[in-house]
Amino acid sequence: MFSLNFDISEFLTQYWQKKPILIKNAFPNFEDLISADELAGLACEEAVASRVVVTKPDDWQIIEGPFEDYEQFGEKNWQLLVQALNHWHPDSAEFINAFRFIPDWRFDDLMVSFATPGGGVGAHIDNYDVFIIQGEGQRHWTVGDKGQYAPKNNDPTTPLIEGFEPIIDVVLEKGDLLYIPPGFPHQGQTLTLAMSYSIGFRAPSQQELFSEMADALIDTNTGLKRFTSSDEPKIASQISSSHQQDLMALITELAANPEYYQAMLGKMLSQNRFELDICEPEEAYTAEDMSDYVAQGAQLYRIGGLKLLKLEDDSISRIFVNGEAIEYSAAIETEVQQLCERFTFDNQQTAMLIQTPATQALILDLLNRGYFYFGE
CATH class of the missing domain: 2.60.120.650 (Cupin)
Structure with missing residues (x-):
């Protein structure tokens, strides 16, 4: 310790x-x-x-x-x-x-x-x-x-x-x-x-945040609102101050709306700069396999360096893992919080987690993605 x-x-x-x-x-x-x-x-x-x-x-x-x-x-x-x-x-x-x-x-x-x-x-x-x-x-x-x-x-x-x-x-x-x-x-x-x-x-720079936001908007085909104006400058070659401000307000509007930035932040901040030692199984685990491992005394481990993140006030029940969003039932919020907070679970803790079908399904997904593994 x-x-x-x-x-x-x-x-x-x-x-x-x-x-x-x-x-x-x-x-x-x-x-x-x-x-x-x-x-x-x-x-x-x-x-x-x-x-x-x-x-x-x-x-x-x-x-x-x-x-x-x-x-x-x-x-x-x-x-x-x-x-x-x-x-x-x-x-x-x-x-x-x-x-x-x-x-x-x-x-x-x-x-x-x-x-x-x-x-x-x-x-x-x-x-x-x-x-x-x-x-x-x-x-x-x-x-x-x-x-x-x-x-x-x-x-x-x-x-x-x-x-x-x-x-x-x-x-x-x-x-x-x-x-x-x-x-x-x-x-x-x-x-x-x-x-x-x-x-x-580390924390992201403005440049990195803008780049990630742009990629997210392109991937989801969102952020399509265009500039409109209520007045025009008297000089044709001039970009008026009001037009400058209104154009930049389009970006501010996106940055102020959780619908646009939350998923982007979760995916961005859950990624690692360095390669992870992902333990994807040769054959996919089943619920029966999980029960057998736990019955034999196995413990549950998160692979080193993996981040499981949740967004406060998120509109969707989801975790962000290695740049991916994984949704879950709101009924298992307590168990999901445990998965996010702990790196390892002893045999008794693991047995308690898999008693709930929705939690069992989430852990099964994480195991088959190679993000968690069973050990002694």
């Missing part, structure tokens, strides 16, 4: 998306979620997103995985980064659970780093919130204040910057946590062989 050793309410009020904070011993008696050898093995898999960052004099080289061996990199000045560990390593679920004081739709992934002395990625700025938790070893972190910073080598496309004046300067040790909101420059440098974990939270 992982429990955070700080006041979550105070954190949300004073620090979340406002300013960085260092919390020493945030996870008392912390133990690494995965060994360095296991992490290296995961990075051999084609489906797993991984990369090695090699530190060079005043520069960095990024090599994309998968990797067959690591001897070429030597004993220092490099680090292995594996994205979405929670998709492939079931034991990380409890660790993720400790951060669910932030809603699931914001959660991006759990990235893990194995770093050799001197390994790092240089001073940079991210556009997402990140919690960095130190495992074995030590890393030196500096964090600067928000401001205008020159891009590295005058490259406007890079998140790397030339440098900053630190407002936090610390060596992280096992169980320490460093929270960094978007826009704050930071840099980590490895002092000893080290494992560290980054919990990332």
Whole structure:
């Protein structure tokens, strides 16, 4: 069981998306979620997103995985980064659970780093919130204040910057946590062989929301209302201010109507950036199969990284799963809420869930889509 050793309410009020904070011993008696050898093995898999960052004099080289061996990199000045560990390593679920004081739709992934002395990625700025938790070893972190910073080598496309004046300067040790909101420059440098974990939270940009809205309108053949006017400008070549405002009001009208945006948001925010380890069965489960598994003591598990989301005040009883909307009977709202809130169900809990035919049918659908599975 992982429990955070700080006041979550105070954190949300004073620090979340406002300013960085260092919390020493945030996870008392912390133990690494995965060994360095296991992490290296995961990075051999084609489906797993991984990369090695090699530190060079005043520069960095990024090599994309998968990797067959690591001897070429030597004993220092490099680090292995594996994205979405929670998709492939079931034991990380409890660790993720400790951060669910932030809603699931914001959660991006759990990235893990194995770093050799001197390994790092240089001073940079991210556009997402990140919690960095130190495992074995030590890393030196500096964090600067928000401001205008020159891009590295005058490259406007890079998140790397030339440098900053630190407002936090610390060596992280096992169980320490460093929270960094978007826009704050930071840099980590490895002092000893080290494992560290980054919990990332993202939110869509205006550009992404507009793009998703446009796609949704095209897919559903909606949003067909056209501009009409009550007056015309006296100058033929002029687009009057009132026409400009009325044209943009067509977009505002769509954005204010849940009928147009709710399904779009649910589908968009339930998707993952990284591949899921979907467990679609070779043969479809039946209700009888489910009962047999439960009778034999099986437990029910959600695959790692899967988001089950519900929209508050939704006009339809539905959940959004991996970019899909799945409707259900309003009579099983309590059971559906349990499915959304929990990652695992023990045998007794599973037996209770499948007693209701409508809940049984929903779970059967999720099993056959490969989103849930039975285990010991």
